[in-house]
Amino acid sequence: MLQFELWKKVLIWLTCAVGLWLALPNAFYSRVEQHNDALAAIEVGGETPALAEQVAEWPNWMPSALVNLGLDLRGGAHLLAEVEVADVYASRMEAMWPEIRDALRPERAEIGTIRLQPSDPQEIHVRISQPEGMARALQVVRDLARPIQTLTGVGSTDIEVRGEGDTLIVSLSEAEKLASDDRTVSQSLEIIRRRIDEVGTREPTIQRQGKDRILIQVPGIGSASELKEIIGTTAQLTxxxxxxxxxxxxxxxxxxxxxxxxxxxxxxxxxxxxxxxxxxxxxxxxxxxxxxxxxxxxxxxxxxxxxxxxxxxxxxxxxxxxxxxxxxxxxxxxxxxxxxxxxxxxxxGNFTVEESTNLAVLLRAGALPARLEFLEERTIGPELGQDSIEAGRIATMVAFVAVLVFMALSYGLFGIFANIALILNVALIFGLLSLIGATLTLPGIAGIVLTVGMAVDANVLVFERIREELKTSRGPARAIELGYEKALSAILDANITTFITAVILFAIGSGPVRGFAITLGLGILTSVFTAIYVTRLIIVMWYDRRRPKTIEV
Missing domain, CATH: 3.30.1360.200 (Gyrase A; domain 2)
Known part of the structure; x- marks a missing residue:
């Protein structure tokens, strides 16, 4: 017999209610966004009448988490920067000279006077007045070498020291250059992220690309030049x-x-x-x-x-x-x-208030270890993002309505029950996206559209199994029960394999691919929940009330 314990009914409806509650702010996006921005501004600079008015636009007791819109939906700036890693070699050599000088001074009895000579920026040339003491000078400077703390540099040191006549030459080793390149790009990545976070932009995308390049996408910022002003200054203070x-x-x-x-x-x-x-x-x-x-x-x-x-x-x-x-x-x-x-x-200095604030942000976030060369820059206007939102909305609505009509025509009353679950399914997706603070992109919208199409697949499997059971002269209750039992394995198999694909896409993908993977993965979870529990609970509640002798699916 069809049975649902009371605690299961309460838990299922409570889950649906919480999902609707979390998704609700997205229906009033602009109002809630102004409310959130005003609260953030009050925390930084104190309350003003204008900010208090914006805060009052949305009740404080309501949830205010929103689905963040990506660069292709909101508009913003896109930069591809190349880190000039070679700049760091010269800085390292420049900083090492006082250490070398201080180490050689006590050895003057053997090596004579020392004098720094003009040289390539990536080397240090030191002339000693007593060339016969070169062996001692080489030993002293080599003692300053440090082991490289990377897997690829095991057994190597950071500097190479050699003598040519009366000149001692110090340079970075190749292993240290490789380690330095990796450190420089990683440090640049982190500093760029901290600088952008200081400005308070939403959900920036900052990723390493290749050996020495960094991709930066910041939704909601005015232009690429504005973004370059925030991150392009090295802000090296000495x-x-x-x-x-x-x-x-x-x-x-x-x-x-x-x-x-x-x-x-x-x-x-x-x-x-x-x-x-x-x-x-x-x-x-x-x-x-x-x-x-x-x-x-x-x-x-x-x-x-x-x-x-x-x-x-x-x-x-x-x-x-x-x-x-x-x-x-x-x-x-x-x-x-x-x-x-x-x-x-x-x-x-001759600063404006804005310049002093920006300088403080740059210094607080830290200095970029090397210059950035901007290879690509694009400004995506908000009107393009709005066009994308409209196109995505139309595609979603067309798919949604087509599925609703198909289910109602194909399965009658049971199709309407599936449609109710489908509406709850989309609400749950947006509730989860808001809860985890995910960013919605155009590929993400494509994931939702795909989910709408896939969401009814589990219900179709169940309804077809119920039809087959009814043909064997089973009673309505037994047919419904066996339909869900026999379709469960097929539902789980199909959705688990798709979910694994979504996880792989998220793990190895980046940017748009991840946006698609997130909405697809969450859509699979909510689809299985609504098909196995919500639709079944609606059918059970209907059956308990009507007790029909026969049913048509």
Missing amino acids: FNPVVGRGSDANANPGVGNKLVPALEDEGVYYTLESAPVVTGEELVDAQPAFDQNGRPAVNFRFNTSGARKFGDYTAENIGSPFAIVLDDEVISAPVIQSHIPGGSGIIT
């Missing part, structure tokens, strides 16, 4: 000792120094020591602020290591200028007036 100041752009800064233009004073150039005292990598916080004159500025704070180096240098160099350099431009070069303990300070 604090360098000042050697001199002048107006000659072609002046020779000398070995170990570099010539850097001033940001505010056109025609002014600073000669700085190449090796910085402290870098932006040792920053732990940066916030927009105002200086003592009420002009926009940026407060910063170093970690323990940076604070110690910053404090020691300021204590030992009172009265000397100290350059704050951002992306090879001197922002300011104040004279150190006193010891600055604690590792905190302020960056002042």
Whole structure:
């Protein structure tokens, strides 16, 4: 006999009710989106009457999670960037010179004086005055080498050291270059993600492509140029000792120094020591602020290591200028007036409020380890996204109506029961997408359309089995029961194999493929639930009330 225990009935209807409840905000998308944006703005900047009015557009006791719209639906910006990994080699060599110099100085008795020589940026050339001490110099510098902590670099060290006459040459090993390339791209990927998250955009797609490329897609942002402004600046902050100041752009800064233009004073150039005292990598916080004159500025704070180096240098160099350099431009070069303990300070300049806020975001997110070369950029207007939504909506509605009509004509009253379950099925899909914060793309809409077509497949299997049982003179109750029992294995087999395919697509796919896999996988789960439980429960409730002697399917 057909039976459903009370707790099962309650659980099935409760699941359907929760799914409808979670999906409901998507029916009022614009209103709920304004409500959510206003709440986020209040958390950052405090409440205003305009924001309070937007918050009131949607009740706080209602769910407010929405299905995020992808780039092809909302519009936004698309960038393909190539990381200039070779830039890091020169930076590594530049940063290594003070360590090599400090290691060789105690050995002067054997190697004589040491002098840095002009060389390729990816190498360090050091001349020693006593060539007979070259063996000792090579040993000392080789002791500075560190093992490479990667599987491909097992047994290798990060630097190669060789001697040519009276010149010691240090360069990165090939294994270290490979490891450095991988680290640089991974670090760039993470910093780009943090910078975009700081701005508060919804569901960006940031993925590595190939060896040294990064794909960036951000829905809802105005243009590709706006996105480039957020992520394209390396924001490499350093604090360098000042050697001199002048107006000659072609002046020779000398070995170990570099010539850097001033940001505010056109025609002014600073000669700085190449090796910085402290870098932006040792920053732990940066916030927009105002200086003592009420002009926009940026407060910063170093970690323990940076604070110690910053404090020691300021204590030992009172009265000397100290350059704050951002992306090879001197922002300011104040004279150190006193010891600055604690590792905190302020960056002042001719900033606007917006520029100081963006600079704080860039510094807080961290410096890009290398420049980005943008190979491809596209701006997708919101009107194109709206066209995609309309096209997807029409396709879904056509498929939906066609399936409803087919089921009603083919199976009569039982087809109507299946149609009710189908409507609940689509609502459950949107409820789950909202719950997990998934992003809906055009391929995702295709997945929903496919799910609508597949959703009735399980009901068709059941109804056809019921028809066969009725032909063997079974009673209505027994025919319905056997129909569900005998169709269950076929339903599970078909849907499990499709679900495995969806999982594989999600695991190895990216972007649009994943969007399709998510909606397809969730659609399979909800389809099986509505076919096995919801449709059956509706039929059982109808049968218990009517108790028909015969049924037609």
